[in-house]
Amino acid sequence: MSKQFQASQPIYLQIVDRICRQIVRNELLPSEKLPSxxxxxxxxxxxxxTIQRTYSELERMGIVETKRGQGTFVCENGNAVQELKLKLQSEIITNxxxxxxxxxLSEAEMLLGVKRHLKKIAEESHD
Incomplete structure (x- = not known):
């Protein structure tokens, strides 16, 4: 997980984002224990x-839960993961x-560009 951090955002929030994306991609599964x-x-x-602050933020968001003496675990709440997925999707689309x-670009040009891109990806995956 060791990647460069951006100066524009606090490090703990960048790590929160990385963990959230791992959960959305099913790289971290419900009830899976996070590293200490x-x-x-x-x-x-x-x-x-910094990590303690990261885990506290994830817990505040309802993404993880800390079990005293056992560690921090990804929540089993499927609704929280779905809401997280929609939130990330919205942020990406907004940007x-x-x-x-x-x-x-106009809205029509954006849509055309996305459709062209998706078609290209589909064609490449069939090769």
């Missing part, structure tokens, strides 16, 4: 306090539309 705070800090190359508008 110290272990995750070593993996990410950050201070354990995409903003970038395309800044390039001067």
């Amino acid at each position: 705070v110290r272990e995750m800090a070593l993996q990410c190359g950050v201070n354990p306090n 995409f539309v903003k970038d395309m508008k800044e390039m001067g």
Whole structure:
């Protein structure tokens, strides 16, 4: 999980985002135990306090739960994962539309571009 961090956003939020994306992609499954705070800090190359803050934020979001003496686990709540997926989808689409508008593209041009891209991906996967 050791990747470069962006200066534009707090590190703990970047790690929250990475973990959320792993959950959405089913790389982390419901009831799966996350690494200990110290272990995750070593993996990410950050201070354990940063990971503690990360886990606290994930718990506040209802994505993970901490069981005293056992560790931190991905919640089994399917609704929370679905809501997370929709939230991430909305953020990605919002950024995409903003970038395309800044390039001067119309809604029709954006849709055409997306359709062309999806068609290209479909053709490549059949090769």
